[in-house]
Amino acid sequence: MDESNNSNVTDQELISGLESNEITDSVEYLYEQYFDSIIDLVKFMRGTVEDGADMFQESVLVMIEKIKDGKFRGESSIKTYLFSIVRNLWLMELRTRERRKKREEYYASNEPVISYTPDFQTASVDLKKVFEKLGESCKELLIGFYFENKSMKVLLSQFDFKNEQVLRNKKSICMKKLKEVLHANNNLLQLLKSDYIYE
Amino acid sequence: MNNHLTMNDLLDLWVKNEITMDELAIRSGNKDLFELQEKMEMHQVAVRAIQKHATARQVASVHREYLGRRRDQNKVLAKLVSIQRTKLIVRIASVAAVFAAILVIAQMVFISSNRIYSESFSQYYVNNERSAEAPATGNVTALFQKGDYAGVISAFKSQSSHENKELFLAGYSSLMMKDYKNASGYFTAIMDNFSKNGNRLFMDEAEYYLALTDLRQGKNEEAYLLMSKIYSNPDHTYHDAFDKWTMWRMKWIK
Numbered sequence: 001m002d003e004s005n006n007s008n009v010t011d012q013e014l015i016s017g018l019e020s021n022e023i024t025d026s027v028e029y030l031y032e033q034y035f036d037s038i039i040d041l042v043k044f045m046r047g048t049v050e051d052g053a054d055m056f057q058e059s060v061l062v063m064i065e066k067i068k069d070g071k072f073r074g075e076s077s078i079k080t081y082l083f084s085i086v087r088n089l090w091l092m093e094l095r096t097r098e099r100r101k102k103r104e105e106y107y108a109s110n111e112p113v114i115s116y117t118p119d120f121q122t123a124s125v126d127l128k129k130v131f132e133k134l135g136e137s138c139k140e141l142l143i144g145f146y147f148e149n150k151s152m153k154v155l156l157s158q159f160d161f162k163n164e165q166v167l168r169n170k171k172s173i174c175m176k177k178l179k180e181v182l183h184a185n186n187n188l189l190q191l192l193k194s195d196y197i198y199e
Numbered sequence: 200m201n202n203h204l205t206m207n208d209l210l211d212l213w214v215k216n217e218i219t220m221d222e223l224a225i226r227s228g229n230k231d232l233f234e235l236q237e238k239m240e241m242h243q244v245a246v247r248a249i250q251k252h253a254t255a256r257q258v259a260s261v262h263r264e265y266l267g268r269r270r271d272q273n274k275v276l277a278k279l280v281s282i283q284r285t286k287l288i289v290r291i292a293s294v295a296a297v298f299a300a301i302l303v304i305a306q307m308v309f310i311s312s313n314r315i316y317s318e319s320f321s322q323y324y325v326n327n328e329r330s331a332e333a334p335a336t337g338n339v340t341a342l343f344q345k346g347d348y349a350g351v352i353s354a355f356k357s358q359s360s361h362e363n364k365e366l367f368l369a370g371y372s373s374l375m376m377k378d379y380k381n382a383s384g385y386f387t388a389i390m391d392n393f394s395k396n397g398n399r400l401f402m403d404e405a406e407y408y409l410a411l412t413d414l415r416q417g418k419n420e421e422a423y424l425l426m427s428k429i430y431s432n433p434d435h436t437y438h439d440a441f442d443k444w445t446m447w448r449m450k451w452i453k
Contacts, residue, residue, distance in 0.1 A: 027261040147253035172207040
């Protein structure tokens with residue numbers, strides 16, 4: 001996306017940008033345009049600036065997933081869509097916090113204090129941990145092949161492998177490892193299977 | 200299974216819609232469809248996980264950079280505000296210093312007791328009523344009219360008893376001779392006479408010049424009390440000697 005025309009980016013251009021594998025410019029545009037308004041919205045709904053920043057990040061992620069999965073039908077503007085995602089995520093988060101607070105109050109006398117991670121971040125955090133377990137080269141190789149759609153030839157020039165067959169073997173090993181780690185995290189696995197992650 | 204492609208390669212082709220599920224089954228040689236379906240689902244989930252993680256990573260990177268930029272901008276803004284605040288404080292301090300200096304100068308120039316004395320002082324003239332006066336008093340009066348204040352004091356001291364007029368002329372002469380202590384004593388004696396026998400003669404004059412004598416001695420509190428008494432009494436002979444501005448300045452220095 002051309003930065004000089006940032007102020008004139010149409011929703012259609014934005015959607016095209018977010019559908020592609022290189023989303024950085026489009027995401028930056030979303031931040032420049034809507035970050036402050038989202039912070040105001042979350043603050044208005046009893047949140048903090050930090051809550052607003054976290055909500056914005058997660059909502060952008062949800063919106064990209066929806067667009068990529070073809071679930072955004074273009075019945076509203078990108079701005080309206082993003083704001084509605086933030087509102088829903090934040091209300092969900094508030095309800096979760098409320099439930100947690102009541103639980104903690106109930107068990108306050110006996111239960112130890114458990115460190116807090118917002119629910120809407122749990123799936124992202126789990127996914128990050130999964131890829132950390134794979135190691136850097138596996139992670140980059142899998143992202144290069146399955147997300148960036150790079151050919152084996154391109155990947156071979158990027159990674160230090162003897163030949164294409166060795167690279168293919170390495171990819172298979174990495175994929176096997178990923179599947180094993182996902183198997184070990186049943187909660188995340190079910191979320192991915194139902195495609196309910198981030199929603 | 201195909202000689203060149205592994206199961207993983209075939210699953211990749213299936214995920215990318217390059218082969219169908221049936222082709223996958225045939226080319227992999229896997230006859231257990233349930234097992235194959237499980238492998239397909241797991242492969243699809245793994246690919247989805249990779250794509251979601253890659254997307255999340257890009258968004259997180261933008262998020263970090265954006266917040267970093269905002270923090271830097273805020274730091275610059277905070278620095279600018281701090282500089283502006285410092286400038287403002289310096290400016291306010293300068294104005295306050297100038298204002299304080301003006302006040303001090305104004306106090307020295309306009310509000311000092313000497314200044315008020317000079318503005319409020321009016322010379323006293325005595326009428327020539329020689330025929331009606333005793334010879335001694337006439338002598339004091341004559342000397343006063345000549346402006347011989349030392350002579351007035353000398354003549355006054357040679358008398359054994361003193362009327363209020365002589366006391367006043369001696370007091371005024373002492374004031375002119377800058378003998379403030381004796382001037383105060385003579386004027387106070389007139390006021391004491393009023394307390395003792397109700398003699399009001401030269402009482403107003405004594406109060407007015409005693410106030411001026413106090414000013415000369417820097418007894419501003421005492422001067423202010425007398426001046427207030429005179430200023431608040433419209434029937435006082437010297438009521439108009441002090442205006443509002445003078446009384447306001449006296450409040451400052453008392």
